Amino acid sequence: SxxxxxxxxxxxxxxxxxxxxxxxxxxxxxxxxxxxxxxxxxxxxxxxxxxxxxxxxxxxxxxxxxxxxxxxxxxxTDGFEKKLRKQKKPMNFASKQEIESINPYLKEPKLFDFIKHNDLFIAIPNRWKEVIHEFNSNLYIISEGINIGRLKGKKLIPNEGLAFSTALDHTQLSTFELNLEEALNYLRKENFDFEAMPNGWNLITYRGLGLGWANRIQQRVNNYYPTNWRIRMGS
Incomplete structure (x- = not known):
C-alpha cells in the first residue's frame, strides 16, 4: 500500500x-x-x-x-493505511439446471464453476475460484473467466467470448468455415456466402479458429460479431 x-x-x-x-x-x-x-x-x-x-x-x-x-x-495525505476489505461479496452461482444447459459446450466442464453477472453466465476455473472471489471483493473487475452466454429458457445464446475459448468443444455444435475473403466480410459485418450454412446457431471459423457466432433463420443470417469490434477498413 x-x-x-x-x-x-x-x-x-x-x-x-x-x-x-x-x-x-x-x-x-x-x-x-x-x-x-x-x-x-x-x-x-x-x-x-x-x-x-x-x-x-x-x-x-x-x-x-x-x-x-x-x-x-x-x-x-494521512497516516492511515487502508486494508483490504474483509467482507466478501457472495458469488452468484448457476443452478444445476442452468449448468446442464451450459455443460455440452465445454470440453471439460468439470474443471469449471459457473457464476452469473446479471444474466450473463461466466465459467471460472475451479482452482482459481477463491482467488477470483477475493479479487471481486476488493477490486473493480473488468473481465474474468470465459463469458459463456445467456440462457433463453434452456437454450444458450452464446457469447463471443465462448467462440474464442480453447475450452469450447467444437464437436458438439455446428461450425461454418470461411475462406479469407469471407472471414474478413464477417469481421466487417458485411454479407458473405451462407448458402451451405445450416439453420440455427453456427460457430464461424477461419482455419479452424473461432471468430464469432451467426444464427441462420431460413434465408436470413444474423451476424453476432460485436458491432464495436468490426473492421472498419474497406476491402
Whole structure:
C-alpha cells in the first residue's frame, strides 16, 4: 500500500474515461490521496483534465510527438493505511439446471464453476475460484473467466467470448468455415456466402479458429460479431 506522503504516478495507454478519470476518483477515495498540481508547457501539447482535484493529462497523438497516453500523480495525505476489505461479496452461482444447459459446450466442464453477472453466465476455473472471489471483493473487475452466454429458457445464446475459448468443444455444435475473403466480410459485418450454412446457431471459423457466432433463420443470417469490434477498413 502507499505510505503517507508517498506519490502514486498513474498512467495508461488509453483515453477511456473509465480507466482514467473514474479510476483516479476511486483511487483518491481509497487512498485518501490528493492531487499534485502540475504545470506543463503549453507547447508540449498535453490536454489537461481534473477529477476530484487531481490533474490528469491526455497526450493525444495528433498533438504530441510519440504514442498517446494518459498520466496523473497523487499523494497520500494521512497516516492511515487502508486494508483490504474483509467482507466478501457472495458469488452468484448457476443452478444445476442452468449448468446442464451450459455443460455440452465445454470440453471439460468439470474443471469449471459457473457464476452469473446479471444474466450473463461466466465459467471460472475451479482452482482459481477463491482467488477470483477475493479479487471481486476488493477490486473493480473488468473481465474474468470465459463469458459463456445467456440462457433463453434452456437454450444458450452464446457469447463471443465462448467462440474464442480453447475450452469450447467444437464437436458438439455446428461450425461454418470461411475462406479469407469471407472471414474478413464477417469481421466487417458485411454479407458473405451462407448458402451451405445450416439453420440455427453456427460457430464461424477461419482455419479452424473461432471468430464469432451467426444464427441462420431460413434465408436470413444474423451476424453476432460485436458491432464495436468490426473492421472498419474497406476491402
Amino acid at each position: 502507499l505510505k503517507p506522503g508517498g506519490v502514486l504516478i498513474y498512467s495508461t495507454c488509453t483515453y477511456n474515461s473509465q480507466e482514467n478519470e473514474e479510476n483516479l476518483k476511486w483511487l483518491s477515495e481509497q487512498l485518501d490521496a490528493e492531487g499534485i498540481s502540475i504545470e506543463l508547457e503549453e507547447c508540449w501539447g498535453f490536454t489537461k483534465t481534473q477529477t476530484n482535484g487531481i490533474d490528469g493529462f491526455h497526450a493525444y497523438p495528433h498533438k504530441v510527438k510519440g504514442e498517446g497516453f494518459f498520466i496523473a500523480a497523487m499523494r497520500k
